Amino acid sequence: MDAHLWISGVVYGLSMGSIFFLLAAGLSLCFGLMRIISLDQLLYYSLGAYVAYQVNVSTGLTWPAMLCGALAAGALSWVVERWVFDRIYAREITFTMITSFGILVAGVGAIKYVWGLVPRPMGIPVEAQVALLGVNVPVYRIIVIGIAGAVYGAIQWLLNRTIVGTAIRAAVEDVDQVEGLGVDVYRLFTGTFVGAGVLSGLAGALHGPLVMVDPQMGLEVVPFVFMVVIIGGLGSLKGTLVSAFLVGQVVSLGSLVYAPLAQMAPFAAMLLILLWKPTGLYGSALLRR
């Protein structure tokens, strides 16, 4: 097969993996710290895309529009955290999953009500192409990959170099102990949840120009994000990064080999990995509760 096709396929897979990583990182962090499965992150993803689209259409700005999308998503996640999650942190995981699924469904309904059912095209910030090994690659995709890398670095820095990050890492191991040391863990929870919401919104805003913005976009990406989280192991940031790029490549290169494979191959990969390691690549048995 044509080598050029493969190179652009790899870049496409990397940019897709970046979007998956931004979405899955928040989910994974929420699970690790609060032991919740927050399906409503996919609502913030859709909202981020829609707000970015709306700002883009009404002002013509592109990068600021994306920032608005991420901030709007963060604001909504803050409201949801205060009203809903604050009351159910102590409940078991499946309980939070059902509740957050309710939020997701309600939110998608609201988005349909406001913006209608028709998919909307969104303007791309950088239309330039750059030659990479003799293949023209859209610069925007490379920027997306760069942003994901920067976010990974920033989260790692936050977790490993700051006092807040130390508290978060300690709380992942034992919440009660950290609370006993006088740390207000609920503030940590709120911060992590809103951070995850901002990342999800950013993922949606960045993904908007690459696909059409439509009400089902959150639900469409659900299986891929969960594949990423499951393959990587719930609660592991490194695992999430590795599996995000893995799934991105499987989707992208798989579709080069045989088009319908794009939807099926990640699922097959996930089954194989789960058969081999039931808690994912980097998921530890420690996180059981």
Place this chain on the structure above:
Amino acid sequence: MSRRLRWWAGILIPFGVLAVARWVLPLPFLVEVLIFSVYTMACNFLLGRVGFISFGQPAYLAAGAYGTAFYLYYFGRDPLLGILVGLASGWLFSAVVGLVFVRLRSDYFALVNLALAVIVYHLMQKVLAPITKGDNGLWFLDRMTSTPVLDLTRPDGFVWFAWLVAVAVWALYKALDDTVFGACCLATKTNEDKVKFLGYHDFKIRWTAFVLANTTAALAGSLYGVYFGFVSPEMASAARAADPVVVTILGGTGTLYGPLVGALAYVGMKDLVSGVVGNWEFFVGLLLVVIMLAGERGIWGTLEPWLRRRWAWRRPAPALQE
């Protein structure tokens, strides 16, 4: 004798009321409630008895529906046989999938099932499009031959068939509660390690329960297929993945009549709300959140203790109550 009578009365009274309602309620509404209650019963068993929560029920619904549809579209004409084929395909599908899924922890289980539903959706919509006709779906309403006694091709006959199926499913699940297997299911939900310690094969129990429940879901899919005479990938859509879970919780998780009450309330609400505003997803999601925050007992779970107290002063309560 009287004990057996009382056992059956528990099922026949509510379903008798539904049968009488046949002359009051519109027919499509009743059929929808009956099929949906069977669909929900499967989820109720998984959630309330085995402790499995699955967001992938549409996958099993579609497995049954497509089994029936393939048979009726390509091979035969007999709707009864079609339902049997659907049942068999649902059994086969869940038996194979169950081997992998049952080993997973509950949170992974729910998410993997959701992924499965989306995969089945894409499979039916794109990958197998030459056989499934993609989004256009398979139409086989005029291919079905009428059956003796109850004519399944006519809604008038079908409603009684669906009624019989629902009663049979209820009897099965009620009987299951009294068996050792039923007790084992409940035990795996409560304490898995103890079940192993007592010498029961933990995997076998969960696998059997998984296959049983998802075959029931496939049965509901077959019924939908025969009733509409049409099957499309929309059946496996992830947008509907929450429905059975919502209805189970709405009715009251783990109670015998929860699925029936929930299905009645849900289908009724859907018809009413979509008639007024059209955007019923929003209300379903909101309702789910409200019920969860209000204590997750659901309609029947709240009603039952009250009814039991009203009942108690006239008749002594049965000796063995849970």
